[in-house]
Amino acid sequence: MNIGVIGTGYVGLVTGACLSEVHRVTCFDKDAEKIKALNAGRVPFYEERLEDVIDSNRHIGHLSFSTEAAKQLENMDVIFICVGTPQGKKGCDISQVEAVAHMIKACAISPKVVVVKSTVPPGTGLKIQAILGDRHFYVSNPEFLREGSAVNDFFHAERIVIGTESEAALQVMRDVYKCFNGKRLEFDVVTAEMSKYVCNCALATKISFINEMSNICERVGANIDCVRKVMAADARIGKAFYKQGPGFGGSCFPKDVSALFELSVDLGYPAMLLSEVLKVNSFQKNQLLGKLVKHLVLKDSRVAVWGAAFKAGTDDVRESPAIRLIEGLLSCKAQVAVHDPKALGNLREIFGDKIQYFPGDRYDMLRGADALVIVTDWPEYKYSNLQLITPKIIIDGRGCIDKYDAEEFGKTYEGFGV
Numbered sequence: 001m002n003i004g005v006i007g008t009g010y011v012g013l014v015t016g017a018c019l020s021e022v023h024r025v026t027c028f029d030k031d032a033e034k035i036k037a038l039n040a041g042r043v044p045f046y047e048e049r050l051e052d053v054i055d056s057n058r059h060i061g062h063l064s065f066s067t068e069a070a071k072q073l074e075n076m077d078v079i080f081i082c083v084g085t086p087q088g089k090k091g092c093d094i095s096q097v098e099a100v101a102h103m104i105k106a107c108a109i110s111p112k113v114v115v116v117k118s119t120v121p122p123g124t125g126l127k128i129q130a131i132l133g134d135r136h137f138y139v140s141n142p143e144f145l146r147e148g149s150a151v152n153d154f155f156h157a158e159r160i161v162i163g164t165e166s167e168a169a170l171q172v173m174r175d176v177y178k179c180f181n182g183k184r185l186e187f188d189v190v191t192a193e194m195s196k197y198v199c200n201c202a203l204a205t206k207i208s209f210i211n212e213m214s215n216i217c218e219r220v221g222a223n224i225d226c227v228r229k230v231m232a233a234d235a236r237i238g239k240a241f242y243k244q245g246p247g248f249g250g251s252c253f254p255k256d257v258s259a260l261f262e263l264s265v266d267l268g269y270p271a272m273l274l275s276e277v278l279k280v281n282s283f284q285k286n287q288l289l290g291k292l293v294k295h296l297v298l299k300d301s302r303v304a305v306w307g308a309a310f311k312a313g314t315d316d317v318r319e320s321p322a323i324r325l326i327e328g329l330l331s332c333k334a335q336v337a338v339h340d341p342k343a344l345g346n347l348r349e350i351f352g353d354k355i356q357y358f359p360g361d362r363y364d365m366l367r368g369a370d371a372l373v374i375v376t377d378w379p380e381y382k383y384s385n386l387q388l389i390t391p392k393i394i395i396d397g398r399g400c401i402d403k404y405d406a407e408e409f410g411k412t413y414e415g416f417g418v
């Protein structure tokens with residue numbers, strides 16, 4: 001099958017690369033620099049195993065990259081739309097998806113199966129089908145990959161959701177995915193669209209819930225890590241995703257929860273729980289700085305930060321709690337030095353030369369620092385040698401260092417919920 005993927009970002013590149021194990025895939029992007037880099041064998045972001053999958057499939061001619069979507073669409077049987085759907089002024093901005101739909105309508109003469117993988121609000125399918133007209137078949141196929149394990153998630157998906165009103169398109173989608181693992185869940189379009197938002201809102205709600213409980217634990221002197229063990233023993237509650245920290249970030253949860261909230265307002269039912277989930281998260285993102293100022297006058301002090309990525313396993317810093325922390329530190333005129341094994345390039349695009357970047361030895365960069373703040377749960381931070389951590393103050397957003405060990409070493413330690 002010939003497959004075109006429009007939008008070669010995180011989702012588009014992973015989708016195109018993984019599908020090219022089985023099909024002939026062309027990934028398109030309007031960003032000529034990105035396509036040039038990919039054609040030169042450079043992968044624009046870090047994701048485990050992705051480079052190998054791309055290399056091997058380019059080599060056998062199954063995968064190619066191009067900026068010329070309009071010229072080549074006619075050769076495709078299936079077109080995946082994987083462009084961005086950023087947070088707009090009010091809700092989710094689907095204009096990039098609409099623009100691609102207009103291009104398909106103008107350039108694809110024979111009928112195509114048009115698959116939207118971008119996360120779009122329920123109801124978008126109707127708008128896009130109206131742009132495409134009767135010639136093409138519309139499918140909603142929301143993506144559930146997790147940055148950091150995206151390739152594995154694609155090959156061994158927990159579920160593959162296909163929403164369409166067309167029996168013919170459904171058959172084509174079954175063929176597209178026939179060699180990939182994952183429970184098939186086939187619905188109408190709006191249910192498929194809604195399922196993606198409900199899943200992300202459920203996960204975000206779990207995080208805000210445990211963060212709120214963790215904040216109460218701190219105030220009553222209870223330990224959230226022990227409380228979590230009690231929760232986990234109850235099969236109705238479980239433990240997945242109940243981990244306290246400096247708030248959720250990334251390119252999905254913040255924007256998707258906001259988008260569903262905005263949609264609910266438009267529908268005359270302002271979702272009460274979702275608005276609180278966002279409020280708790282915003283409060284939580286200020287906590288790193290709040291805990292630090294209890295112990296340090298920030299002006300002219302030097303603060304070392306471990307972790308810029310919004311979570312381990314990715315170089316993505318979008319909506320990372322590190323951004324809010326660094327902005328706060330800079331506005332208080334502190335000097336900031338950041339260590340991260342993968343994400344410093346993306347951080348530099350935001351902060352330029354306002355801060356210092358250390359990709360190497362994480363202990364070396366602590367020299368002269370008054371405080372260390374741990375933001376990202378990179379595994380190596382969990383195996384840290386307290387003897388080599390020189391700052392007196394440690395603010396530990398991810399429970400990487402044991403509070404009692406730190407205090408034995410004479411540190412002033414602030415964690416979350418302990």
Ligand code: NAD
Binds near residue numbers: 007012029082118144
């Ligand atoms: P991204 O910003 O990394 O990539 C989008 C790409 O689309 C960019 O490279 C951009 O240049 C390109 N593009 C935009 N308009 C184009 C056009 N007209 N023609 C060709 N290329 C075009 O975004 P992403 O993180 O891959 O997310 C894409 C969608 O998938 C979003 O809706 C997002 O919410 C959803 N999603 C993301 C993740 C994730 O973990 N990143 C997971 C699930 C779903």
